[in-house]
Amino acid sequence: xxxxxxxxxxxxxxxxxxxxxxxxxxxxxxxxxxxxxxxxxxxxxxxxxxxxxxxxxxxxxxxxxxxxxxxxxxxxxxxxxxxxxxxxxxxxxxxxxxxxxxxxxxxxxxxxxxxxxxxxxxxxxxxxxxxxxxxxxxxxxxxxxxxxxxxxxxxxxxxxxxxxxxxxxxxxxxxxxxxxxxxxxxxxxxxxxxxxxxxxxxxxxxxxxxxxxxxxxxxxxxxxxxxxxxxxxxxxxxxxxxxxxxxxxxxxxxxxxxxxxxxxxxxxx
Numbered sequence: 001x002x003x004x005x006x007x008x009x010x011x012x013x014x015x016x017x018x019x020x021x022x023x024x025x026x027x028x029x030x031x032x033x034x035x036x037x038x039x040x041x042x043x044x045x046x047x048x049x050x051x052x053x054x055x056x057x058x059x060x061x062x063x064x065x066x067x068x069x070x071x072x073x074x075x076x077x078x079x080x081x082x083x084x085x086x087x088x089x090x091x092x093x094x095x096x097x098x099x100x101x102x103x104x105x106x107x108x109x110x111x112x113x114x115x116x117x118x119x120x121x122x123x124x125x126x127x128x129x130x131x132x133x134x135x136x137x138x139x140x141x142x143x144x145x146x147x148x149x150x151x152x153x154x155x156x157x158x159x160x161x162x163x164x165x166x167x168x169x170x171x172x173x174x175x176x177x178x179x180x181x182x183x184x185x186x187x188x189x190x191x192x193x194x195x196x197x198x199x200x201x202x203x204x205x206x207x208x209x210x211x212x213x214x215x216x217x218x219x220x221x222x223x224x225x226x227x228x229x230x231x232x233x234x235x236x237x238x239x240x241x242x243x244x245x246x247x248x249x250x251x252x253x254x255x256x257x258x259x260x261x262x263x264x265x266x267x268x269x
Contacts, residue, residue, distance in 0.1 A: 005101045005115075006130050008056070012064040012094040013049035014072050015041060015253065016084040028079050036075040042250050045090065048072045055096065064092035091253055093246070100131050114140050116147055125151050167200025176201075186212050194223035198249050206231045220263050222254035229266070241267050 019038055020026065026038040034052070041047035051068045069086055077083045100111050114132035118125060127148055132140045142158040149155050170176045173196065180192045184207060191213060195203040206228055210216055217226025224244070232238040232248045241264040245252030252260055 005117075006098050007054065007101045008058055009097045009099055010053040010055050010062050010094050011050040011097055012053070012068045012072070013047055013092065014064065014069055014089045015045050015047055015091040016088045017046070017090070018044055019046040019076070019080045019082065019084070026079065028075060030075045036072060038076060038080075042253055045253060048076055058096065062094045062096055064094050068094075091246075098130055114143075116144065118147060165200075167202040169201050173197070180204075180207075184211070188213065191223055194251075195228070218266070220251075220266070221256065221259035222251040224249065224251040224255070224263070226266075229263075 018040070020040075023040055025040070028036045028038065030036050037047075037049055039047040039049075049072065051071060053068065055062060066086075069089060069092065073084055073086065073089075097112075100113070100115050112131060112133055114136070115130050117128040117130070119128070120126075125148075127144065129140065129144060138160045142160065145155060145158070176196055177189075177193050180196055180203070181187075181189055184192060187207075192203075195206065199206060207216070208227075210227075213219065213225065216228070217230075219225050220229075228249075229238075229244055232244055236248050238244050238248050241260070244267075245255070245260055245263060255263075
């Protein structure tokens with residue numbers, strides 16, 4: 001059996017109260033020759049990341065450990081006026097990157113580019129994809145289809161380069177906020193803004209003909225309502241509370257622990 005030329009690297013992020021004004025990101029040079037990013041996040045928070053930690057057990061659930069939190073906080077400390085501490089971390093998450101092995105150097109030097117490995121056994125073929133990033137997902141998908149086009153039925157040429165992402169067919173977000181407020185005058189501006197930020201033009205599918213927030217069903221706090229949960233379950237394959245609070249939305253950041261527990265109970269009912 002051929003073993004993929006791959007290494008697994010954990011990347012961890014932390015979220016703290018907003019560290020700087022403006023919509024721009026900050027790229028910070030750390031003492032270990034790595035860079036750390038501070039990104040505006042959910043309007044009132046900052047996202048700090050990331051780490052590069054080699055891992056050898058792909059089946060274990062990977063969480064952010066204390067050493068990684070300390071590393072990220074230490075990296076931003078020289079650059080901000082209000083230095084965050086461990087108690088300021090309101091959320092953390094980690095993901096595992098399958099990267100091309102390449103050299104045996106530091107994990108941070110491993111290429112983030114992708115590679116494709118097509119193997120055959122008799123009439124069966126398997127294409128293994130290693131590496132890649134969210135920012136290159138479309139290009140990677142097109143490359144995969146080009147690679148397998150001779151093995152499958154004839155396919156059309158690539159078309160996604162100029163196609164908008166779901167809900168992205170709006171001119172500008174601020175103008176869209178204003179249009180929503182005009183069309184739904186009896187709903188709170190902050191509520192509509194959150195809906196627009198999460199769903200783009202699809203928020204109109206959720207709001208429908210409702211004129212008040214009460215008509216959208218139960219309110220769980222953090223801008224999350226029953227109608228939105230139903231829509232996420234039907235259209236975006238959300239199953240668990242984690243899917244809804246942290247993956248499809250980031251409403252969990254704006255809710256108390258008790259409110260998040262209510263979502264868990266609601267989905268379990």
